[in-house]
Amino acid sequence: MKQNRWFAFVLAGGMLLASCGKSDEASEENSGSTEQTAASSTDENVSTANVESAKKPAGPVIASSTLKGFLPASVGSYKVEGDPETMQAKMGEFEYSFAKQEYANGEKRIRITVADYNMVESLTAAYTMMMNMSMESEKEVTKGEKFQGKAGVVTYQKDNSRAQIAVAASDRVWLILEGENGAGIDDLRSAANSMDLNAIAGAK
Helix, strand or coil: CCCCHHHHHHHHHHHHHHHHCCHHHHHHHHHHHHHHHHHHCCCCCCCCCCCCCCCCCCCCCCCHHHHHCCCCCEECCEEEEEEEEEEEEEECCEEEEEEEEEEEECCEEEEEEEEECCCCHHHHHHHHHHHCCEEECCCEEEEEEEECCEEEEEEEECCCCEEEEEEECCCCEEEEEEEECCCCHHHHHHHHHHCCHHHHHCCC
């Protein structure tokens, strides 16, 4: 399964911004994001009250082995495919961790990731920006949506070829779901709502 564009941005672009310390550039990007968000948002935007910004990590990251424990054994008719992947990484003072697992139902594929972004603002900027967007084209939809009362964002192809959901379980722990090959947004919504987001939020 191809890496999610959100996830790639957060782990690559976000870490690069954080580690290089280009505060002026980051400020300009944030300003641009604010303008884009304002232009795209509507009165029905999902509240991001459970997402608190921070420029520095909150402390030691949650162990990836702990995050792995929140990955489900199955997702409806989707069964585990392969072994889970875990990672803990540190770059200067910035640190993050994640655990992810792929699931299969015939040709359909879902990937679920539980990630601790450790309250580093640059690692979650893309997500929080998209939470305040509401955009629709002939082929794709992106909008904010709540899951178990927690702010999230969904984006999907109307032909069900690809779909993604990101949910802020807490101000540092995120749940990310990706679907391909016919695993559509309804499959991902069902998977997200089957997981205990309060338990994930309380991970230590």
